Amino acid sequence: MKKDLFATSSLTYAYKARDVLSYTGIKSNVIRLDGSETRKGCRFGVSVDQRDARDAAKALRNAGIPFTEP
Amino acid sequence: MIYFDNAATSWPKPRAVEGAVKRLFREPYGNPGRGGHAAAMRAAETVYRARVKAAELFGAKGPHLVCFTGGCTESLNAAISGAVRYGMKVMTGTTEHNSVIRPLIRAGADISYFDSLSDEETILEQVRAGLLLGVSAVVCAWASNVFPTVLPIRRIGALCREHGAVFIVDAAQAAGIYDINVDTDNIDILCAPAHKGLYGVTGCGITVFSEGYDVRSHPPLTVGGSGADPYTAYMPDRLPERFEAGTLPLLPIAALSAGIDFVRSTGIAAIRAHEESISAAILDSLSGVSGVTFYRPSYGPLLCFNIDGKAPEETAALLDSRGICARAGMHCAPGAHKYTAPDGSGAVRISFSVFNTEEEAEYFCDVIKDVIRL
Missing domain, CATH: 3.40.640.10 (Type I PLP-dependent aspartate aminotransferase-like (Major domain))
Known part of the structure; x- marks a missing residue:
């Protein structure tokens, strides 16, 4: 299964994102993104199955967690 | 100890x-x-x-x-x-x-x-x-x-x-x-x-x-x-x-x-109640005993006192010799000690945790009574 990545503003927000997604039944993993993915150097984020990406984005927006899709 | x-x-x-x-x-x-x-x-x-x-x-x-x-x-x-x-x-x-x-x-x-x-x-x-x-x-x-x-x-x-x-x-x-x-x-x-x-x-x-x-x-x-x-x-x-x-x-x-x-x-309430019970046991046991002065005493997580005629450090050393760890001096709060010993030498502080026991409080009171007599 292909993965979609959501870059968060911090590692703490990556874990918050994971918790939010877990509450909504979406499995995700906290990962470190490298500079080639973010163009801003090292960052953190979460990865989700591509089929869950749309629901995940909605859940993160509803929870007020800022993210970008690298 | x-x-x-x-x-x-x-x-x-x-x-x-x-x-x-x-x-x-x-x-x-x-x-x-x-x-x-x-x-x-x-x-x-x-x-x-x-x-x-x-x-x-x-x-x-x-x-x-x-x-x-x-x-x-x-x-x-x-x-x-x-x-x-x-x-x-x-x-x-x-x-x-x-x-x-x-x-x-x-x-x-x-x-x-x-x-x-x-x-x-x-x-x-x-x-x-x-x-x-x-x-x-x-x-x-x-x-x-x-x-x-x-x-x-x-x-x-x-x-x-x-x-x-x-x-x-x-x-x-x-x-x-x-x-x-x-x-x-x-x-x-x-x-x-x-x-x-x-x-x-x-x-x-x-x-x-x-x-x-x-x-x-x-x-x-x-x-x-x-x-x-x-x-x-x-x-x-x-x-x-x-x-x-x-x-x-x-x-x-x-x-x-x-x-x-x-x-x-x-439970925070249970921890506080336990520490208050230790201080209560000490204050009640030493109530009316002459030679020891508690400052602003009440049932709480710590008590501050002096023994008449003894410097705080001397009292703490005597307690230490009987296996009791207490802290003497100014406790990094010189403003507070304007309300303790008039000579500015500070006081002795005892402070409790959920692991202290009433037996320890009782032993402490016995030691204090001995120290007063020294």
């Missing part, structure tokens, strides 16, 4: 705290936030879990509002140096610890004082008067480290909110013993140690921010690596990274996490 110096650092620690520390030696733990490998991520998860628990314990609106430091003094330095500008009018209490007073002096604050040992309404009237005269920040301890006294924090915070002043609270002697909620207690910045009432180990402090506090106008005390955004020249303007430059103290954070679990499962 009877350990009555829990206001300095608590001992013993719960078994779960010991286990949390040992786990870091058994399993691979990397640097939290400084890598994507399994060991680094395990460390990062440990830190995040501790943030969540601390946020829940102190009523913060999210784990991102909890920052870890090297200790409560560092938390207070960071809070005061960022919030207080040179010449700013700041109010504090008359019995404060040097970890509040010295950062205020260094920041160049124009300091005024309320009488910490007055009754609640007088304290609030003094704070209100200060705010009307332009005080922009109030910094004080929830509970004294010399007397078993507490301040009306929620009401002081409400006054600060009403006047737009920053409210910084030192919870060094309160965390784990009193219910603290940064939101309902109207606190902007709460500073607490891990190793006292939260039963962690030394080397870690907590700074908890209220959700509405403007961190962008608050310069960090320390700058450096934050594990992300390496190309920006400045520390991030978001929490917690803004105030966490460099490697976090993982081992004390893991211990703190287990300590918070212990406090929450035991």
Whole structure:
């Protein structure tokens, strides 16, 4: 299964994102993104199955967690 | 040995705290936030879990509002140096610890004082008067480290909110013993140690921010690596990274996490009631005994006293020779000791934890009666 990545503003927000997604039944993993993915150097984020990406984005927006899709 | 110096650092620690520390030696733990490998991520998860628990314990609106430091003094330095500008009018209490007073002096604050040992309404009237005269920040301890006294924090915070002043609270002697909620207690910045009432180990402090506090106008005390955004020249303007430059103290954070679990499962009210029962046993047993003077005595987590004709250090040494750990001197709070020995020599402090027993209190009283006779 292909993965979609959501870059968060911090590692703490990556874990918050994971918790939010877990509450909504979406499995995700906290990962470190490298500079080639973010163009801003090292960052953190979460990865989700591509089929869950749309629901995940909605859940993160509803929870007020800022993210970008690298 | 009877350990009555829990206001300095608590001992013993719960078994779960010991286990949390040992786990870091058994399993691979990397640097939290400084890598994507399994060991680094395990460390990062440990830190995040501790943030969540601390946020829940102190009523913060999210784990991102909890920052870890090297200790409560560092938390207070960071809070005061960022919030207080040179010449700013700041109010504090008359019995404060040097970890509040010295950062205020260094920041160049124009300091005024309320009488910490007055009754609640007088304290609030003094704070209100200060705010009307332009005080922009109030910094004080929830509970004294010399007397078993507490301040009306929620009401002081409400006054600060009403006047737009920053409210910084030192919870060094309160965390784990009193219910603290940064939101309902109207606190902007709460500073607490891990190793006292939260039963962690030394080397870690907590700074908890209220959700509405403007961190962008608050310069960090320390700058450096934050594990992300390496190309920006400045520390991030978001929490917690803004105030966490460099490697976090993982081992004390893991211990703190287990300590918070212990406090929450035991119950803050139960812990406080137990400590009050120890002080009650001592005060009741020594009531009417001539030769010992307690200062501002009440049932609480600590007691402060002197033996007639003996310097505090001499009394502490005699107690030590009988296996009792107590702390003599000024307790880094010279303002508080204006209310103890008239000669300025300070006093002896005994302070309790949930692990002290009534038998220990009884033995202490027997020793005190012996010391009085010496």
